[in-house]
Amino acid sequence: MKKNKNKLSIIFVVVAFFTFTLAGCQNNQSKNAKKDNQIAVTYTLKDNKKDTEKKTVDVPKKKATVMTGLKKAWKVQSSKGFITSIDGKKQNPKKKVYWTYTLNGKYAKKGADQQKVNNKDKVKFTLAKMK
CATH class of the missing domain: 2.170.130.30 (Ferric Hydroxamate Uptake Protein; Chain A, domain 1)
Structure with missing residues (x-):
């Protein structure tokens, strides 16, 4: 059971990391689009x-x-x-x-x-x- 909790915790951290990373990239792209205009x-x-x-x-x-x-x-x-x-x-x-x-x-x-x-x-x- 402990192994399952550790795996779930690792999966959660990885998903959260990618979510925030992608959100940051999209935000930079919209800022760059504004700058381009x-x-x-x-x-x-x-x-x-x-x-x-x-x-x-x-x-x-x-x-x-x-x-x-x-x-x-x-x-x-x-x-x-x-x-x-x-x-x-x-x-x-x-x-x-x-x-x-x-x-x-x-x-x-x-x-x-x-x-x-x-x-x-x-x-x-x-x-x-x-x-």
Whole structure:
């Protein structure tokens, strides 16, 4: 009878080990699947000449635009693809103060809602007076 209990205990331990091991593998696979569908984009906010905030945001590959990540990181207001306010900091057309942005150090040629981004891109939004 003792031998049967020992065999059952060993079987139970082996089954439990494989159950937890397989569950861990499935969990890692779902995490990897999520990572495969996401890209990381770094956003920086700049007020005149001073960087004020920086965040790295994961965005879905399929919806990867400048606007998608920006809205995920901060409260954003826009009009016709142009940013009018980020995190409560508003542009002021009367004083010719506007939000502009660069993508990997180059000024963008599209609105934030149309500009696609790739993994590890760097987007910098600047609130400054335009000449």
